[in-house]
Amino acid sequence: MQLDSKVPGGPIESKWDRHRFELKLVNPANKRKFEIIVVGTGLAGASASATLAELGYQVKSFCIQDSPRRAHSIAAQGGINAAKNYPGDGDSIWRLFYDTVKGGDFRSREANVYRLAQISNTIIDQCVAQGVPFAREYGGLLANRSFGGAQVSRTFYARGQTGQQLLLGAYSAMMRQVHAGKVALFPRREMVDLAVINGQARGIVVRNLITGEMERHAAHAVVLATGGYGNIYFLSTNGMSGSVNAIWRAYKRGALFANPSFAQIHPTCIPVHGTYQSKLTLMSESLRNDGRVWVPKNPDDSRPPEEIPESDRDYFLEFKYPSFGNLVPRDVASRNVKLVCDEGRGVGSTKYAVYLDLRDAIERDGKEAIDKKYGNLFQMYEKITGESPWDTPMMIYPAVHYTMGGLWVDYNLMSTISGLFVIGECNFSDHGANRLGASALMQGLADGYFIIPYTLGGYLAGTPLPDITVEDPVFWDCVKRAEEMGRKLLSINGKRTVDDFHRELGRIIWEHVGMSRNEAEMSKAKAMIPELREEFWNNVTVPGTAKELNQSLERANRVVDFLEFAELMVEDALSREESCGCHFNEAFQTEEHEALRVDETCSYVAAWAFDGDEKAPTLYKEPLEFEYVELGTRSYK
Amino acid sequence: MSETINLTLKVWRQKGPDVKGRFETYKAECISTDMSFLEMLDVVNEQLTLEGKEPIAFDHDCREGICGTCGAMVNGLAHGPEKGTTLCQLHMRHFEDGETLVIEPFRARPFRLIKDLVIDRGAFDEIIQAGGYISVSTGSAPEANTLPIPPEIAELAMDAAACIGCGACVAACPNASANLFVGAKISHLVLLPQGKAEGAKRALCMLKKMDDLGFGNCSNETECEMVCPKEISIANIARFNREFLKASLLSSEK
Numbered sequence: 001m002q003l004d005s006k007v008p009g010g011p012i013e014s015k016w017d018r019h020r021f022e023l024k025l026v027n028p029a030n031k032r033k034f035e036i037i038v039v040g041t042g043l044a045g046a047s048a049s050a051t052l053a054e055l056g057y058q059v060k061s062f063c064i065q066d067s068p069r070r071a072h073s074i075a076a077q078g079g080i081n082a083a084k085n086y087p088g089d090g091d092s093i094w095r096l097f098y099d100t101v102k103g104g105d106f107r108s109r110e111a112n113v114y115r116l117a118q119i120s121n122t123i124i125d126q127c128v129a130q131g132v133p134f135a136r137e138y139g140g141l142l143a144n145r146s147f148g149g150a151q152v153s154r155t156f157y158a159r160g161q162t163g164q165q166l167l168l169g170a171y172s173a174m175m176r177q178v179h180a181g182k183v184a185l186f187p188r189r190e191m192v193d194l195a196v197i198n199g200q201a202r203g204i205v206v207r208n209l210i211t212g213e214m215e216r217h218a219a220h221a222v223v224l225a226t227g228g229y230g231n232i233y234f235l236s237t238n239g240m241s242g243s244v245n246a247i248w249r250a251y252k253r254g255a256l257f258a259n260p261s262f263a264q265i266h267p268t269c270i271p272v273h274g275t276y277q278s279k280l281t282l283m284s285e286s287l288r289n290d291g292r293v294w295v296p297k298n299p300d301d302s303r304p305p306e307e308i309p310e311s312d313r314d315y316f317l318e319f320k321y322p323s324f325g326n327l328v329p330r331d332v333a334s335r336n337v338k339l340v341c342d343e344g345r346g347v348g349s350t351k352y353a354v355y356l357d358l359r360d361a362i363e364r365d366g367k368e369a370i371d372k373k374y375g376n377l378f379q380m381y382e383k384i385t386g387e388s389p390w391d392t393p394m395m396i397y398p399a400v401h402y403t404m405g406g407l408w409v410d411y412n413l414m415s416t417i418s419g420l421f422v423i424g425e426c427n428f429s430d431h432g433a434n435r436l437g438a439s440a441l442m443q444g445l446a447d448g449y450f451i452i453p454y455t456l457g458g459y460l461a462g463t464p465l466p467d468i469t470v471e472d473p474v475f476w477d478c479v480k481r482a483e484e485m486g487r488k489l490l491s492i493n494g495k496r497t498v499d500d501f502h503r504e505l506g507r508i509i510w511e512h513v514g515m516s517r518n519e520a521e522m523s524k525a526k527a528m529i530p531e532l533r534e535e536f537w538n539n540v541t542v543p544g545t546a547k548e549l550n551q552s553l554e555r556a557n558r559v560v561d562f563l564e565f566a567e568l569m570v571e572d573a574l575s576r577e578e579s580c581g582c583h584f585n586e587a588f589q590t591e592e593h594e595a596l597r598v599d600e601t602c603s604y605v606a607a608w609a610f611d612g613d614e615k616a617p618t619l620y621k622e623p624l625e626f627e628y629v630e631l632g633t634r635s636y637k
Numbered sequence: 638m639s640e641t642i643n644l645t646l647k648v649w650r651q652k653g654p655d656v657k658g659r660f661e662t663y664k665a666e667c668i669s670t671d672m673s674f675l676e677m678l679d680v681v682n683e684q685l686t687l688e689g690k691e692p693i694a695f696d697h698d699c700r701e702g703i704c705g706t707c708g709a710m711v712n713g714l715a716h717g718p719e720k721g722t723t724l725c726q727l728h729m730r731h732f733e734d735g736e737t738l739v740i741e742p743f744r745a746r747p748f749r750l751i752k753d754l755v756i757d758r759g760a761f762d763e764i765i766q767a768g769g770y771i772s773v774s775t776g777s778a779p780e781a782n783t784l785p786i787p788p789e790i791a792e793l794a795m796d797a798a799a800c801i802g803c804g805a806c807v808a809a810c811p812n813a814s815a816n817l818f819v820g821a822k823i824s825h826l827v828l829l830p831q832g833k834a835e836g837a838k839r840a841l842c843m844l845k846k847m848d849d850l851g852f853g854n855c856s857n858e859t860e861c862e863m864v865c866p867k868e869i870s871i872a873n874i875a876r877f878n879r880e881f882l883k884a885s886l887l888s889s890e891k
Binding site for chain 2: 047050051054065066067068069070072074075084086122124125126127128129130131133134135136137138139140141142158159161164165168171172173175176178179185187210239240241273274276277278279281282379380383384386449450453495497499500541543544548549551552
């Protein structure tokens with residue numbers, strides 16, 4: 001298969017303009033004749049649903065939660081990037097583009113990233129008009145702060161609840177369209193399959209989580225906005241319902257899966273404290289603006305941190321990376337924290353933690369100023385750990401946070417299945433091998449508000465779409481498969497719970513395909529996963545029935561797909577013979593333990609095709625060319 | 638270091654909306670005090686599953702206090718005894734060894750019970766649909782900094798906008814009033830200059846929808862403010878009342 005990214009020609013600054021002109025338009029009167037399914041109501045899904053409905057399309061919006069307002073974008077804390085250059089510190093579209101390509105360690109598509117940077121400013125305008133209460137300066141103009149991987153201040157924020165406020169903005173816009181009769185809401189539905197008819201994505205089958213019924217929904221195009229798959233690690237900062245299901249079903253129906261092994265481990269999370277733990281909590285990267293990361297110079301120093309004098313502290317990030325200091329990108333920060341702890345220099349009861357200390361900032365700026373910026377984060381930390389960051393430094397350790405991998409999409413954000421569009425975290429598109437802080441919100445909203453409304457229109461206007469109905473045998477086959485799976489899961493009656501299997505799978509992936517990878521460990525994982533999967537199918541116990549609210553069955557369905565997907569993740573990690581961004585292969589590192597890319601052979605997007613359950617997947621490569629940003633070694637020193 | 642405690646749970650079990658419910662008693666043993674309340678329920682559910690019994694159904698997602706999915710009455714208090722805390726952020730270190738906890742769903746007429754502790758809060762979405770937004774279509778926004786907003790106003794709006802829509806306010810109110818939820822949204826939007834144009838219409842429409850859905854009236858019990866995990870102030874209800882009054886007296890909107 002030849003992968004065609006459909007990147008338009010011409011200079012990078014005018015590609016998007018030119019493309020929008022070249023895309024066919026749907027006659028306004030005809031828009032209401034098109035039905036579009038959007039799965040997911042996070043930033044990408046909600047903004048797409050709202051905008052498509054405003055344009056006149058009939059939208060059906062599905063979400064797993066009881067209300068679209070609860071999608072996990074809501075938990076994003078720190079902020080959203082834009083190239084407004086309000087502080088006048090040298091930002092520009094070009095610099096945001098450059099930082100993002102470099103931050104992603106040169107494994108993203110230049111044209112897509114440039115478009116993202118171009119759109120970034122419009123997103124802020126839109127959100128302000130919707131009433132998003134961004135932080136402001138004394139004069140009433142918008143305030144900015146800094147995030148990792150950038151030397152300019154370009155992050156807009158609403159306290160530590162930026163994701164919540166942006167999502168409520170998009171949700172409200174969508175609710176306005178529900179009121180106008182243009183969006184039909186389907187909450188508490190989980191997508192179980194994609195209906196591909198005559199090579200086109202024409203609908204989905206969802207499980208109604210209240211009744212257990214399999215419902216069939218047809219449309220002219222399907223948009224997936226189902227988020228990331230970080231929950232494969234069991235412990236992550238993702239919401240509990242996050243899964244790979246929707247994109248995995250699409251993969252099995254013919255969509256290519258790109259860079260599945262690219263998972264971001266976020267440096268500043270509250271450390272793990274017990275085996276019963278169900279999830280990890282992030283402490284926003286914005287804390288690294290004012291917080292200093294350190295460990296005691298003497299690993300056996302047993303004094304409480306606030307009593308350890310300056311001279312006995314090792315501010316290892318500031319020392320190693322003098323120009324970016326505590327604000328190095330996430331992958332670099334995480335790896336260094338791991339390194340320090342692996343050397344036995346960590347702190348806390350498990351020794352797998354380092355200090356994140358705001359003492360100096362509190363002394364410098366005063367308690368009030370710090371409280372305004374981070375008060376709610378301090379409060380959250382205290383609730384979880386029982387310790388107050390006002391009195392003692394926080395303890396942090398890296399945790400799985402975001403997945404850069406996802407379904408392969410072209411410049412139109414369409415997958416390799418005609419009419420299947422993929423937006424937000426569940427596509428692979430803009431972050432390469434490492435996402436910079438405050439860029440996920442930007443990408444989700446760029447895709448939903450400003451890209452998909454044009455490219456989807458172009459598809460609908462230029463593609464013959466024969467009439468189909470939900471009685472098509474393809475729909476019934478999907479229903480049959482999903483129901484059989486449910487019956488099978490309920491009939492095993494084994495001795496281990498779903499969570500027990502999930503926890504073990506997570507441990508395998510974390511230990512063997514985590515922050516630091518090598519061939520021997522990854523090969524071990526490759527052998528362990530099928531064994532675990534086999535045990536799952538023989539020894540899992542799922543109580544209850546299929547035709548009711550059954551949360552155990554929901555979790556089992558998610559773990560089934562994680563157990564299959566895990567193998568592809570390992571396969572992808574093994575096949576990439578280099579280190580780049582989050583993918584740190586120990587065989588490829590500099591003397592200073594920095595990631596060593598191999599551009600000659602590895603400058604590509606890995607796109608995997610499903611060839612059947614018993615067969616190995618096929619790897620297709622989309623070569624990446626860098627015309628505008630010079631390929632260089634990432635240096636934050 | 639963490640300790641462990643033993644608890645007795647009396648949990649409301651109800652198969653569905655039309656079936657009779659009842660309290661069941663369970664032992665929660667060896668519970669680490671570092672656990673969250675929901676992790677404690679996870680442990681009980683694992684145990685029930687292995688005993689071949691049906692686990693307790695409860696809603697949850699982010700488990701960091703922001704999505705608003707979780708919530709239950711613990712010993713009669715929405716989200717439990719800690720102030721300004723969602724159920725998922727309530728940690729077991731706040732309970733004593735040997736304590737008995739009574740756990741029930743949020744109860745209010747407009748929130749239909751689905752199963753055990755799971756309820757339907759779709760009524761909140763319907764209230765927002767009635768007017769909880771600023772009508773601005775994508776692409777029509779002016780440059781963001783053309784409209785300076787004093788930081789203290791932005792902060793006040795943010796205080797109100799912090800609502801997570803969990804429904805604790807309704808569950809705690811003897812009248813099942815949604816005034817704090819609605820007041821927070823009205824305040825968030827009307828405090829900002831962008832939201833003033835639709836202010837009257839918004840107040841009238843949201844109040845009407847709230848009434849139609851069967852939420853009760855506010856009688857200043859202030860229970861809502863007490864249980865709100867985001868500590869949203871009842872000053873927002875006062876602002877809502879003023880907006881409503883202004884709209885009914887002066888506006889041409891009906």
